[in-house]
Amino acid sequence: MKIEHIAIWTHNLEGLKDYYCQFFGGSSNKKYINEKKQFQSYFISFESGARLELMSRADILEQPKNSNDPMQTGYTHFAFGVETMAEVDSKARELAEHGFPILSGPRVTGDGYYEFETLDPDGNRLEVATVYVKR
CATH class of the missing domain: 3.10.180.10 (2,3-Dihydroxybiphenyl 1,2-Dioxygenase, domain 1)
Structure with a gap:
């Protein structure tokens, strides 16, 4: 599935x-x-x-979002996977250069990923991640 x-x-x-x-x-x-x-x-x-x-x-109501506090029930983020750590770094730079916030990272996580977090134009939280490879 x-x-x-x-x-x-x-x-x-x-x-x-x-x-x-x-x-x-x-x-x-x-x-x-x-x-x-x-x-x-x-x-x-x-x-x-x-x-x-x-x-x-037109009749859909705005749902309050607190992008600084992902610790809420329900949807919190979805992630795009890339092949390399260099691609994570490149995407973070590209989004930052276009004015999109980088909320955290790029960083190595405790569960073995190299990732950063950002927001789309509506404030939906995204990650861009790859499996961490020690340099």
Whole structure:
């Protein structure tokens, strides 16, 4: 079994689509629009087969986020895996240069990863990680 996709509600549909395509190599389908429900969405596909569904409707309420405190029940983050520690470092630099916050790292974790944490344009927490290889 595999996770087929993860869905995110947003009021910034185009911005999130562009972010995940530009910075994480995603490929977007054509926008789906359901006029009756006032619903719009994109599926962003990644080389690994994983997909994100970005969804928007005007009546969706904002959920309060405290990006400085991931210690809450429910969704906390999802991670993009890369092959090397150099790719982790490069992605952290690229996102920082484009104004996205680096919340922690790059660093070695106690469970054997080399990673950093950041936020997407909506404040959703992401990690970029690889298995730690001692240099």
